[in-house]
Amino acid sequence: MTDAATPTGPVTRSSVARVGVATALTAACGYAVLYLAARVLEPAGFSVFAVFWGAFGLVTGASFGLLQQSTREIRIAAHVAPDRRPVTHPLRVAAAVGVVTAAALAGSAALWAPHVFAQERTLSVTLLSVGLAGFCLHGTLLGMLAGANRWTQYGALMVTDAALRVVVAVVTVLAGWGLVGFLWATVAGAASWLMLLLASPTSRAVAQLVAYESAGSFLRGAGHAVAAAGASAILVMGFPVLLKATAGDLGATGGVVILAVTLTRAPLLVPLTAMQGNLIAHFVDQRRHRLRALAGPAGLVAAVGAVGVLAAGTAGPWLLRVGFGPDYDADGSLLAWLTAGAVAIALLTVTGAATVAAALHRAYSLGWVSATLASALLLTLPLPLETRTVVALLCGPLVGIAVHVAVLARQPHTLPRTTDAKETT
Template structure:
C-alpha cells in the first residue's frame, strides 16, 4: 500500500501514470471538453443530416427509432460514467483507503455482457413493436453496441475523476467520428437504412482504439477504487436507473413516442427530427460534460445548491437565445437543410427548445445529486420525470401538442425532487 497525495491506493502506478483524482475542474478542462463536445455534436448532426437527405420522412422515422433506442440503452450506461467519476474523485478526499477495492472497467465489462444478453433474450417480447424493418439486425447491433459502450462509459468516468480531460475528449471525438465515417460511406454507396443502423453503433469500439494508442487511457483503465464490487454496483444501479430514465427523455424519446402513438408515419418523422435538432445544442454538451459537472459538484460538496446557480444561469441564458432563434429561423433551416418534406412552424420549434431547457436543468440538478451520493433521490427524480412525461403523452391531443407538454412539464417534477433532496442534504 502506497500513500500518494494523502491517498493510500492499490495499483498506484496506474494513478501515477494517469494523474491524481484531485484538483479543481479548471476553465481549461471545460474548454477542452467543450471543443470535443462541439466536434461530437457536429458529427451527430452530420449523421442525422445524411440520413434525412438519403431517406424519406417515413424511412427516417424508422432510423430515428433505432437511433433513439441506442441512445436510450447507452444513456442508461452513462450511470457507469457517473459512478466511476464520483468514486475516483471522492478518493481524493479520503485520508487512507483500506479494505476491499473495485476494478470499475472490469465491472463495466460484466455489466455490458449481461445487458447485451438480456436484450437478446427479451427481444421476442418487444422487437416487433419497436423495429419495423431489419428487426433482428437491429436487435444484434443494439446488444453488441451496448456492451461496447459500457466499457466506453466507465473509461470516460475514470478519466474524468482523474482530471485527464484531453484523452476524455479524444474518446468522445473518436466515438462520434466513427459514426460519421460509416454514415458518409453509406450515403455515397447507397447502402440505405441498414448502413445508418451500422453507423449508429460504430462508435462503440472507440474505447478499444483509445486503449491501443493512449498510455494515459490504459493507466486509467487499470485503476482501482475503494469499496467492493457489490458497493460499486449498488451505487451504479441507482445511477443506471436514473440515467436510463433520463435517456428515455433525452435520446430515447422517439421510442417513447412510438410506444404511445403507434404508427408514426411522415408526421412522426418530422416531429422526431425537430425534437432531436432543438435539444442537441443544449443536451449534447451537458451529456458530454457529466464528468466535469460531477467533479465540480464533488469539489463544492459543502455548497452544492449555490454551485448550481452559475451553470443553471448559463443553461437558461443559452436556452433563451435558442428559443428565439428556433422560432424565427428554425422552419427555414429545417426546410433548407433537410428538404421540403420536413415542415414545422416556428411556434412548435420554440416550444420544443423550451422543453429542452427544462431537461437541461434537470440534468444539472441530477449531476449535483450524484455528486452528493444521493443516489435514491437522483433516480427517483429522473424516473418521476419520465413517468410524468409518459402519462402526458397519453393525453387526447394532437402529436405536436402533447409532445411539447410532455417535454416541458415532466422534467419540472424531477427538478423539484432533486432540489428538495439537495436542500435537506445541505442542512
C-alpha cells in the same frame, strides 16, 4: 496508481474548454449523421431510423450511469487512505455488466422488438446488444478519465466515437446501403474505448485505477445511477421510442416531429451530456455550497436556452426546410416550444449531476423516473401529436427538478466517503 493517472485538483476552465471543443466536434458529427439519414431516407424512412437511433441512445444512455458512478468514486479515491479497504476495478465491473445486460437484451427481444423495430429487426437487435456491451466500457472509461482529471483523453474518446459514426454514414451514402448502413453507423463507435486504450499510455494508466469500496457497494451506487440514466435517456435520446409506444404508427408527421425534437435539443443537451464528468467533479469539489454551486450552471443553461428559443422560433422553420428539404416543414412556434422543453430537460440534467455528486443516488433516480413517468402520461393526452409532445417535454422534467432540489436543500453539506454511506431521500 501512477502519477500519470493521479487526479491533479479541481475542475478548471481549461478542462471545460477542452471538453467544450470535443463536444462541438461531437455535436457536428451527430448532426452530420442525422442530416445524411434525413436526406437519403425521406421522412417515413427517417422515422424508422430515428427509432433505432433513439433505442440505441436509450440503452447506451442508461449505461452512462456507470460514467457517473466511476467519476465520483475515482475522484473520491484520491482522498481516501487505501489501508484495509476493499478494492473494485470499475472497468472489470463494467465488462461484466455489459455482457450480462447485452445477453438479457438479446434474450428478451421476442417480447419487445416487434413493437419497436418495423424493419431489419434481427440486425437491429444484434447491433443494439453488442453496442450496449461496448458502451458500458466506453462510459466507465469516460468516468474514470473525468475522475482523474484527464480531460484531453476524455475529449479524444468522445470525438473518436462520433467520428466513427460519420465515417460509416458517409460510406453508406456513397455505397447506397440505405437504412442498413445507417443502423451500422449508429453503433460504429462502440469500440472507441479500445482504440483509445491501445493508443494512449495515460488512458491505460487511468484504466488501472480502483475504487476503495466493495464491488457490491459500487454496483449499488451504479444501479441507482443506471436507473436514473435510463430514465433520462428515455427523455433525451430514447424519446422517439416513447413517442412510438404511445402514438403507434408515426408516419411522415412523426418523422418531422422527431427531427424537430432532435435538432432543437441537441445544442443544449449534447454538450451538457458530454460535460457530465465536469459537472459531477465540480459539485463534488463544491459540496459545502450545493445550492450555490447549482445556481451557476443552471443560470448558464437558462440563458443559453432563452437565446435558443428565440432562434428556433424565428429562423428554425427556414433552416429545417433548407437543410433537410421541403418535406420537413414545422411551425416556428412548435420549434420554440420544443426548445423550451429542451431547456427543462437540461436543467434536470444539472440538478441530477448535483445529486449524484452528493451520493443521493435514490433521490437522483427518483427525480428522473418521476420526470419520465410524467412525460409518458402526458403523451397519452387526447391532443395532436405536436401539442402533446411539447406538453410532455416541457412539463415532465419540472417534476424531476422539484424532487432533486427539495432533497439537496435539506441535506447536510458533507460528502459520504463511499456509496455505503446512509442516504436520505
